[in-house]
Amino acid sequence: MKIERYLRNITFWHMMIGILSMATGVTYGLFQVLARAGIYDYGIFTYGTKLYYQGLTLHGVLNAIVFTTFFIVGFLYIVTEVSLKRKLNRGLVYLSFWTMVVGTLLAAWAIFTNRATVLYTFYPPLQAHPAFYIGATLLIVGSWIAILNTVITHLKWRKENPGKLTPPPMVAVHATYAVWFLATLGVAIEVLFFLIPWSMGWVKSINPELARTLFWWFGHPLVYFWLLPAYLAWYFLLPRIAGGKLYSEPMARVVFIMFILFSLPVGTHHQFSDPGISNTWKAVQAFLTFMVAVPSLLTAFNLAASLEYAGRVRGGNGLFGWIKTLPWRDYRFAGMVGPMIVFIFGGISGIVNASYNVNQVVHNTSWIPGHFHMTVGTASAMTFLTLSYILMEKLFGKRPWSKKLATLHAYLWVVGVLIFAWGMMQLGRAGIPRRTHLGLSPYMNLEEKILMGIAAVGGVLMFTSFLIYFINFLVTVFKKPDVSEAEIEKVDLEFTDAYHKENENLPRYLDNFTIWLAIAVFLLIVTYGPIFYDVFRSTYAVPNAFSPFNPLNLIK
């Protein structure tokens, strides 16, 4: 189907803002590993950013919020139009984009001018400039407009296509947005009702534990917002790239629905170490976090089966022979299967984090950044970068300038992140904290300094890999299209065919999103109700507000 020029262009800008944010974020990532290893301190090449923690705030916000949100919204626009063959509302697309841009600029101004060095979790009573909170809110509201646009388009499609099943890629789009919308409600309450009035000076006190609880209602489901678009690509693009078919379409649908159900009531596993929440409800959310591992285990089965099918179609024989025949040199394959392999370790370390009392060993240690650089930092981020090549080809007819460099980028990242994560996780097991300028810490012993040095080697490899990507991508953007404009206009993402297709046996409730949303909201209320009750009865607001640079209370 024909995708209008405006949507292709705006998707490009979503992608480009995301990638430029990531380029900045990754640069600070390099400074961070070097600073933590005691090799380099802030001040020379850091564009006036003199502080490790300011760089860390930029690294977190630009990579994990700005890059992901812009990229995902842009990518899902294209998936929506291609899979529904129906146009989105153009005005809403622009409104959403500019709201997100204004929000990002506000927050970026606050961080770059050192007025919001509060890290990306922005826990009160550390206080940022109101522009930071307002900017974050606008970014989220902008993404809500994109959700509204998508839902309206889908409802119109429903009316025009009675009795038709929602195409499976569209189920993934809905799952992504359902999780994002319900999650962002928590942080919206935190920011609008507590942080903005408090940072403006309208109210004097704030309850830090309540703010944490609201933040983590958002903070963990957020990771599924990052992950599900990567799953979308793995399920519906990768099998075809590998030369085969998706093993099971109905199972893919079940998986995405399970994510709608179990992504939300899990945030408390970030608060196992918190006061003010009873251990019963911590255990309940630990259980639900284990439940959200189930769709990922099913994904491992389904995708492994799809790849095996592709390998056998390509002539692979025997128990493992099919692995050899897969197209390992194809940049699109390497750029999705590489992250997928890293994600196995990311997922396993995530189970460790979710394991209730085992979490006491790793909570807030370097283990955690080791873990999430293998999940969002690789499974999501690297898949998105691979998608950026695919989108440049599909939307503008520009194949990568160098396919070899694109493949190299993927494998180099895999090696880099595995070294980095290994070092960080060993440090974490030794009890060394995360988000700490270890290069200046008086408590590091020699063994720990060596481990941090190993992590830094991984970090340098990751940065090199990103640099290769970035140059390759920029040249691709500026080169001439490889095919004619008429050819380009027929955008086809080439969604995969399925080995087990959805058929008339599929129960209709699997295509009714209202039911699943209702159950998700119900689970959210049932599990979070008692938690908020605990927080209200055992914690209280304090008249505190602090700048990270001064131990004197800003509230007299």
Added chain:
Amino acid sequence: MRWDFIDEYEAWALKISLGLVLVFFVAVIGIAVLKGIDVPTCVTDFKPFDKGELVQIGPREYQLKLLGRMWAFQPNEVVVPVGSKVTIYTTSIDVQHGFEIEGKAVNLMTIPGAVNKAEVVFNRPGEYRFVCNEFCGIGHQSMYGVIKVLPEAEYEKWKQEHGM
């Protein structure tokens, strides 16, 4: 519920996955209950405090009131004899901090407006570092302390030297 929309292998993948996470969960909770290694829970019977101190409440039993502040713990050196059971209460008077003891399953958020609690027994003599593991401002990386667990004889000597 009808399951014929997925094939036999997929149904098995689902059952095995569910079984696996159930086994994990039962194991984790089982150990929490049987071994008494638990996570902090909601504390409603302890008043917030603004002074950190170690108080002996019985033979080899101590209560450690630990205060987090930018950018030091109070107290930042704790000395106890080997075999001591220490009940830790922690809060903060400014921003959020973290409190983690090296080599022990003690990892507490130190939050203003709330009191957190953990119990720990020191059966081996040695120096246990504790660090702040939540970002609390530019001095965060130097916020740490040490728990010295001394053998009985050395502890008696230390007490005399410090006039206790």
